[in-house]
Amino acid sequence: MDEPLLVERRPLPIGGRLGQQLAFLIEVDRLKTVLRASTLAAVERRENDAEHSWHLALMVPVLAEYADEPIDVGHTIKLVVVHDLVEIYAGDTPLYDDALRVSQAQREAEAAERLFGLLPDDQAREFRSLWDEFEARVTPEARFAKAVDRLEPNLLNWMAGGGTWRTPGVTADTVRTRTAHIGEASAALGGAMATLIDDATRNGWVVPGQQSAAGPA
Amino acid sequence: MDEPLLVERRPLPIGGRLGQQLAFLIEVDRLKTVLRASTLAAVERRENDAEHSWHLALMVPVLAEYADEPIDVGHTIKLVVVHDLVEIYAGDTPLYDDALRVSQAQREAEAAERLFGLLPDDQAREFRSLWDEFEARVTPEARFAKAVDRLEPNLLNWMAGGGTWRTPGVTADTVRTRTAHIGEASAALGGAMATLIDDATRNGWVVPGQQSAAGPA
Numbered sequence: 001m002d003e004p005l006l007v008e009r010r011p012l013p014i015g016g017r018l019g020q021q022l023a024f025l026i027e028v029d030r031l032k033t034v035l036r037a038s039t040l041a042a043v044e045r046r047e048n049d050a051e052h053s054w055h056l057a058l059m060v061p062v063l064a065e066y067a068d069e070p071i072d073v074g075h076t077i078k079l080v081v082v083h084d085l086v087e088i089y090a091g092d093t094p095l096y097d098d099a100l101r102v103s104q105a106q107r108e109a110e111a112a113e114r115l116f117g118l119l120p121d122d123q124a125r126e127f128r129s130l131w132d133e134f135e136a137r138v139t140p141e142a143r144f145a146k147a148v149d150r151l152e153p154n155l156l157n158w159m160a161g162g163g164t165w166r167t168p169g170v171t172a173d174t175v176r177t178r179t180a181h182i183g184e185a186s187a188a189l190g191g192a193m194a195t196l197i198d199d200a201t202r203n204g205w206v207v208p209g210q211q212s213a214a215g216p217a
Numbered sequence: 218m219d220e221p222l223l224v225e226r227r228p229l230p231i232g233g234r235l236g237q238q239l240a241f242l243i244e245v246d247r248l249k250t251v252l253r254a255s256t257l258a259a260v261e262r263r264e265n266d267a268e269h270s271w272h273l274a275l276m277v278p279v280l281a282e283y284a285d286e287p288i289d290v291g292h293t294i295k296l297v298v299v300h301d302l303v304e305i306y307a308g309d310t311p312l313y314d315d316a317l318r319v320s321q322a323q324r325e326a327e328a329a330e331r332l333f334g335l336l337p338d339d340q341a342r343e344f345r346s347l348w349d350e351f352e353a354r355v356t357p358e359a360r361f362a363k364a365v366d367r368l369e370p371n372l373l374n375w376m377a378g379g380g381t382w383r384t385p386g387v388t389a390d391t392v393r394t395r396t397a398h399i400g401e402a403s404a405a406l407g408g409a410m411a412t413l414i415d416d417a418t419r420n421g422w423v424v425p426g427q428q429s430a431a432g433p434a
Contacts, residue, residue: 006258010376013416014409021279022409026376028275029258032268041223041246051249054271057298058245062238062340074291077298081274123279159227159243192231192239199230 005118006030017120024118030088037094037167041159049084049092052152056080059148066188069140079145082127083134086111095153095178096167137181147185151193154179158196162205171207172197222335223247234337241335247305254311254384255369258376266301266309269369273297276365283405286357296362299344300351303328312370312395313384354398364402368410371396375413379422388424389414 007023014022034049060076087093089111093104112131116124133142154175157163165175175197183190200206224240231239251266277293304310306328310321333345350359371392374380382392392414400407417423 006376010378013412018283018405018409022372025272025276025279026258026372029272029373029376031271032257032264033259040249041243042250047249048268050268050271051265054248054267054274054298055242055246057271057274057294059242061295061298062242062336066235072291074289074294077274077291077294078278081271081278081294119279155239155243156246159223159246161227188235192235195230 020118020120021123024115027115027118028085028088031085034084034087034092036092036153037096037164038153038156039160039163041156047153047156049087053081053084055152056083056145056148059152060145063148063186063189064144066186067140067144068186069143071141071144076141076145079130079134079141080148082130083145083149085115085127086131089114094164094167095150096164096170096174098169140185143181143185147182147189150179150181151189154193154196158200158205161203162200165200165206171209172201173209175200175206237335237337238340241332244332244335245302245305248302251301251304251309253309253370254313254381255373256377256380258373264370264373266304270298270301272369273300273362273365276369277361280365280403280406281361283403284357284361285403286360288358288361293358293362296347296351296358297365299347300362300366302332302344303348306331311381311384312367313381313387313391357402360398360402364399364406367396367398368406371410371413375417375422378420379417382417382423388426389418390426392417392423 005023006026006029012019012022031053032048032050035046036049036052038047038052039045040047057077057080060080061073064071064073064076086108090104090107093100112128116128116131119127133139134145137143137146153164157165164170176194179193179197182193197206201208222240223243223246229236229239248270249265249267252263253266253269255264255269256262257264274294274297277297278290281288281290281293303325307321307324310317329345329348333341333348336344350356351362354360354363370381374382381387393411396410396414399410414423418425
């Protein structure tokens with residue numbers, strides 16, 4: 001968190017408002033280096049946050065018809081493009097890592113202050129507010145954004161024949177609990193997720209049965 | 218181009234329209250494996266198309282105020298999220314690689330047929346039309362999308378102290394020609410690009426002077 005900004009290595013020859021915006025846009029390059037727990041479907045390596053965020057940004061317009069409440073597609077895409085930026089300083093918190101999940105909120109709030117603070121004040125407020133909206137899951141757009149955020153890594157797990165579903169302590173019931181946000185935004189996508197979990201259980205890609213004591217929702 | 222689809226390795230237990238959409242969303246995972254010529258600012262490795270597309274999707278709302286014509290930000294983000302999908306089968310064509318640029322249109326049109334054809338017909342048309350809009354650069358949204366598409370790798374080149382500006386045959390004038398789309402959408406961003414090119418020339422990160430015979434616009 002105290003590391004120098006990328007632009008401090010090479011100060012931009014552009015000042016003012018645009019200079020602040022370009023410094024922010026250079027700093028966010030770091031999102032491409034934040035590794036997630038999931039592996040790609042296309043090749044055997046872990047996904048990073050920038051790739052994941054792009055994937056969600058495409059899932060939103062393709063799957064928007066399944067949202068149970070009408071959503072503004074453009075706004076929902078903005079939410080997913082921004083939703084993981086705080087992980088540049090706070091790191092990724094895997095869906096099935098309970099230890100890291102305890103400190104997540106505090107780490108991410110500090111990261112948001114630093115990162116969005118690089119922008120001019122009006123945009124710092126605007127982007128912070130997009131992130132807050134995503135996290136709060138009160139608007140239909142935020143609920144749908146969170147649903148695809150949960151669907152994508154679990155679709156990759158299914159393609160990988162297990163992936164992070166093989167984390168010790170995780171059972172099919174843990175996966176059902178952690179993916180419940182999908183059905184809260186879309187009955188159809190929630191149904192698809194249930195089908196994938198059942199299929200994975202039958203194939204031995206996730207342990208069947210009760211959620212373990214180690215894995216609270 | 219004739220390689221099996223990713224879902225052919227592991228057929229989805231979900232059919233119908235949603236099955237087609239999920240097969241498309243799995244296949245596009247390949248965009249994360251298409252390497253570009255540019256290197257990241259954050260670490261020493263080449264960028265891939267998914268990371269690049271995400272970066273553009275964030276640049277659009279941050280820089281939209283500089284568009285010389287009013288743009289629909291949500292629609293412009295959709296254009297950049299979709300704009301490189303055809304490279305899944307057609308490969309990346311680096312901005313300063315003239316040999317590859319000759320066959321680019323044909324390769325990409327064939328790729329679009331195959332990839333968008335995975336979607337249900339109405340969405341195949343919708344996404345193909347987004348890609349066509351981006352390529353044609355007739356709407357203000359497409360012009361702005363192309364501008365940030367040109368700005369991003371050249372900003373990374375500036376951060377790298379040269380990057381692909383060091384391609385044999387490329388001079389500062391080549392870079393000016395290849396980045397002219399930026400100023401056509403935004404005088405302010407065109408001005409910023411000119412400042413970066415002048416700075417790079419002074420620093421010896423790009424060869425000054427006339428464009429070489431090997432590098433047509």
